[in-house]
Each structure stands twice: as C-alpha cells, then as structure tokens.
Amino acid sequence: MNTILILNAQVVNEGKIETKDVFVKDGLIDKIGTGLSGLQADNVIDAKGKYLFPGVIDDQVHFREPGLTHKACIHSEARAGVAGGVTTFMEMPNTVPNALTQDLLADKYEIAARTSLANYSFYMGVSNDNLEEALKTNPENVCGLKVFMGSSTGNMLVDNEQTLDNIFSKSSLLIATHCEVEGIIKANTEIYKQKFGDNPHPRVHPEIRSVEACYNSSSMAIELAKKHNTRLHILHISTGDETELFRNDIPLKEKRITSEVCVHHLYFDARDYETLGNQIKCNPAIKADGHKQRIFQALLDNKIDVIATDHAPHLWSEKENPYWSSPSGLPLVQHPLNLMLEFYHEGKISLERIAEKMSHAVADCFQISKRGYIREGYWADLVLVDLENTTTVSKENVYYQCGWSPLEGKTFNSTITHTIVSGHLAFENGQFNESVQGKRLLFER
Incomplete structure (x- = not known):
C-alpha cells in the first residue's frame, strides 16, 4: 500500500x-x-x-446491480461517487432479484469486492414473507435491514401490519424505512387520473405522494419502534411536518430513532417541476418550498441526523415518458458535497456541520468501525x-452510466x-x- x-x-x-x-x-x-x-x-x-474533509458516507443509494444494469452498475456509480468525495456507500436491496436471501445479498458483496472504487455495504431486504431469512443477517458486516413502507418499489412493499410488528419486535439490527402510506397514494392517484387523464404535468407529484402519506407512515414507524425499542432509521424526510416527530434533546449515540435528509429535498422544491419535470420525480416527492426550509432548520437543530443522496438513476429515455410511466428517482451521488458547500457559501451551514452530518454522524448512527x-x-x-x-456540471463531466444529471x-x-x-x-x-x-x-x- x-x-x-x-x-x-x-x-x-x-x-x-x-x-x-x-x-x-x-x-x-x-x-x-x-x-x-x-x-x-x-x-x-x-x-x-x-x-x-472526512470522506462522505452516503447511507442510501441505488446502484441497480444486479438485474438493472442497463441503468447503472456498482462500478460506474461508485466511481461517480468517488469523483464527488463519496468514499463509502450503503446500497438498497430493490435490485433484480431483490436481495431477500443471504445468498443474494452475498452476491452483491462479491460484485462490489471486484468492481467498487468506493467502500461499500448493502442492506438486507425485508418483504412480507422473508423475516426468518432477514433475521439471519450478521450485524457486524451488514449495515441494516431495509423495509419499504410505501409503494416505491413494487413487490418489496411491506403492507401487512402484523408483519411490520414482527419485524420491529424481533430485529436487533438497525431498520431503515421508506415511509409513505400506500392507501393514501392509491386514492390520490385515482383522483388525479380522473382529473388529468393520461399525461398530467409532473407538478402533481407532491400532491399525489402527499405530506399526509409521508407523515402518517413515519408516525406509524416511530410508534412501532417505541413499542419494541427498535433501532429505527427513517430515510429521506421530505416534509417539515415529519421533523416534529424527532428528538434533539439527547446525543446521537443515545438515540434509538434517527432520521436522514437527502440533498434534493434541501435543494429543490415544487417550483422546479416547471423546468425540470420528471427529472426530479422521486419518492417521496420533492415538496413545496416551505418544507425544505423547515427540513434544513431541523438538520441544524439535530432533529435530522444525517445527509444522503438516495441516488437512483434511470435512462433519459425512461424519464422522458409521460408522468404516469416515468420512473421515480434521480442521479445525485457525484455532487452531494458540492451541493452542501453551496449552502456554506450562502452562509446557511458551516463546514464543520457539513463534516458532521455527512461523515461523523453517519458513522455514529450505523456504528461503523474506524471511519x-x-x-x-x-x-x-x-x-x-x-x-x-468552480465546477460546472455538464454531460461531459457526469460519470453516471445514465449520462445525465x-x-x-x-x-x-x-x-x-x-x-x-x-x-x-x-x-x-x-x-x-x-x-x-x-x-x-x-x-x-
């Protein structure tokens, strides 16, 4: 070396x-x-x-391998992250096949060992019927379990209340959750399909995937965690309302319930759908302007603990589809540190707090060894x-396999x-x- x-x-x-x-x-x-x-x-x-700075630790990315490598792969996206100062990532289980068995999880680790320029960990997925398998996960070398309490990922949706109670009661691992209420989203979807037909403007996205859908699901997850003293980490907080659910009166290392914000929920707001449209369509949705202000304040107040990207690339041709068929997710892992440094230049956050929220706190939250x-x-x-x-983002210097930002x-x-x-x-x-x-x-x- x-x-x-x-x-x-x-x-x-x-x-x-x-x-x-x-x-x-x-x-x-x-x-x-x-x-x-x-x-x-x-x-x-x-x-x-x-x-x-200490290297950025991104606790939520989707690198699409295996099964979706027409969009991205571990090699390409880890490389892009390294170019932006992301030295470590934790990747999600909604690949194809979903990482719902120990063997499938091991396959992802083997790919990363061969191809990832960055340090890595992978979440074990939990579905409505694999809890026994999920509980075999080794807490010493796997970042946690991932539960999708929303419709973001199709067949990985965990919507059975008894299953959720079992997961929260039996897991000693950190459980990371995507929180949106499926029923609310489905009801809103039917209303907007009747109102706007086959091709509404993407500006409807935060109304369909509403504040209520997020808040109600996060509240439910927190109630379950308190009931069972579960180690819960709620991902990508997108509403100011949810920030009131979290504590800031105890040190991070003592918290059993923690939260994350992603850079796009701090940087974009609903007005940006007018110019960017489906490019910023993601789940949970980017909300109205007032929410990002409240989320940012909650970050500074330590109600929100860490910053991530939820990097989720799709082909440009897929994003160009009409709203209903355009997939949710946007590529971000190359620029999270640049984005947070813009807020520093604007006087909104200190360099020390950026290092804390993107590195120190992530290591503490997940109990990462020596990083x-x-x-x-x-x-x-x-x-x-x-x-x-300065750095100007262009197609020529974007390293994502999908080729756009x-x-x-x-x-x-x-x-x-x-x-x-x-x-x-x-x-x-x-x-x-x-x-x-x-x-x-x-x-x-």
Whole structure:
C-alpha cells in the first residue's frame, strides 16, 4: 500500500478547522500534526489553501446491480461517487432479484469486492414473507435491514401490519424505512387520473405522494419502534411536518430513532417541476418550498441526523415518458458535497456541520468501525476541496452510466480535487486510479 503525505491542509474535523499535515500508511491515518514535511511518502500533496474533509458516507443509494444494469452498475456509480468525495456507500436491496436471501445479498458483496472504487455495504431486504431469512443477517458486516413502507418499489412493499410488528419486535439490527402510506397514494392517484387523464404535468407529484402519506407512515414507524425499542432509521424526510416527530434533546449515540435528509429535498422544491419535470420525480416527492426550509432548520437543530443522496438513476429515455410511466428517482451521488458547500457559501451551514452530518454522524448512527473521522488509527477516507475554484456540471463531466444529471448547467463554487479511499488515492484532479478497490464496512455492534 502506498504512503501519502498531505501537507498544510485546513482539516475540517470534529467541530474544528485546523492547519495540519496528515500522513497515511497501509490504508490508515498514521499521523496527524504539524511539521511532518520531513516524512518520506510515495505521494506528497501540498494542500495549502484547501480543506480536508472526512470522506462522505452516503447511507442510501441505488446502484441497480444486479438485474438493472442497463441503468447503472456498482462500478460506474461508485466511481461517480468517488469523483464527488463519496468514499463509502450503503446500497438498497430493490435490485433484480431483490436481495431477500443471504445468498443474494452475498452476491452483491462479491460484485462490489471486484468492481467498487468506493467502500461499500448493502442492506438486507425485508418483504412480507422473508423475516426468518432477514433475521439471519450478521450485524457486524451488514449495515441494516431495509423495509419499504410505501409503494416505491413494487413487490418489496411491506403492507401487512402484523408483519411490520414482527419485524420491529424481533430485529436487533438497525431498520431503515421508506415511509409513505400506500392507501393514501392509491386514492390520490385515482383522483388525479380522473382529473388529468393520461399525461398530467409532473407538478402533481407532491400532491399525489402527499405530506399526509409521508407523515402518517413515519408516525406509524416511530410508534412501532417505541413499542419494541427498535433501532429505527427513517430515510429521506421530505416534509417539515415529519421533523416534529424527532428528538434533539439527547446525543446521537443515545438515540434509538434517527432520521436522514437527502440533498434534493434541501435543494429543490415544487417550483422546479416547471423546468425540470420528471427529472426530479422521486419518492417521496420533492415538496413545496416551505418544507425544505423547515427540513434544513431541523438538520441544524439535530432533529435530522444525517445527509444522503438516495441516488437512483434511470435512462433519459425512461424519464422522458409521460408522468404516469416515468420512473421515480434521480442521479445525485457525484455532487452531494458540492451541493452542501453551496449552502456554506450562502452562509446557511458551516463546514464543520457539513463534516458532521455527512461523515461523523453517519458513522455514529450505523456504528461503523474506524471511519467517518480524521483520526490516527482510522481508515484514511479523505476528501480535499478547493473552495476558491468552480465546477460546472455538464454531460461531459457526469460519470453516471445514465449520462445525465438534473444539475446540468449548475456552477458550484467549489471543486473536489482529491479523494482517498481506505488509503488509496482514487481520484486526483479529474483522473481516476482504479488499481485498488474499496473495502467492505465493518460495524461495532
């Protein structure tokens, strides 16, 4: 394993920004300090004027492999993430076939071991009839169980109340949930089909997948978790109403119920359907402007614990379909750090809080072993950022297999210059080094 010496970096870590040198050896952070320039290293990076963050840990992505590789694959999407500072991802089970058995879950880990430039973990899926199999999941090397309490993923919908009660009562693992009420969405769908016919404008999406559908489902999940003392993590909060369901009066490590917000629910709002249409159609829906303001405040107030992407690519030709047949999901894993740094440039969040919500808190929430912080003895997952240089998103520099981004034409006031994954310099000034793959996450549970 090569050694790396980073000199004169503004290290953003654990609530502080300090000028430090960082020496990486055998994949780990060996030394952090000043005056380390005399050390010999295979790669020396002068980071003067740049900011060194812990690598972004994205706890919710859809990389489409196996079975949907016409849209994306683990190799392509992990690579795109690394270009944007995402050193670690946790991927969802709604591939084809769904990851509903231990053998199918193991298959995904085998693919990642061969092809993923980023570190990885995969959720075990839970359906209405595989609880016994799901409970075999090893908590030390799998991030958690995923329950779809909504119609987002077809046959992975868990809509049986007794099944949900059994899952919440019997699982010792973290349960991550997609929360929307199927019945409300179906009723709204019938109303809007009668009202608008075969091709309504995508602006109806947040009215069909409504605030009520989200709030009622999240409330139900929280009630079940409180009843059984379950470790619950609710994904992609999209309404201000839901933020009132969460606590901020105890430290994150003591919470049994946590929550996540995705960058698109902070950045876009319902007005953007007018120009972007189906490009930003996703589940749960991007809501009216007031919701993103309330969600952002809840993030700052620690009612919402972590930031993710819910990266979910589809072909452009699929997105061009009429509203009813256009699939939900948008590709985002290449730009979450750029997006959050825009909020920093606007004075809405500090660099220290970005590192906390995208790295520290994710590691704490999932109890990830030796990641998420810039500490001696931890894995060297590091991202170097130039806050004085710009990045304009275009088809030419989007690395997703699907080849498009809803952010095309956007100029960010920051550039990701280097990404180090488990001590390997995987991305440097627009160039990839794919000679070493990322590592499987381990958990201290």
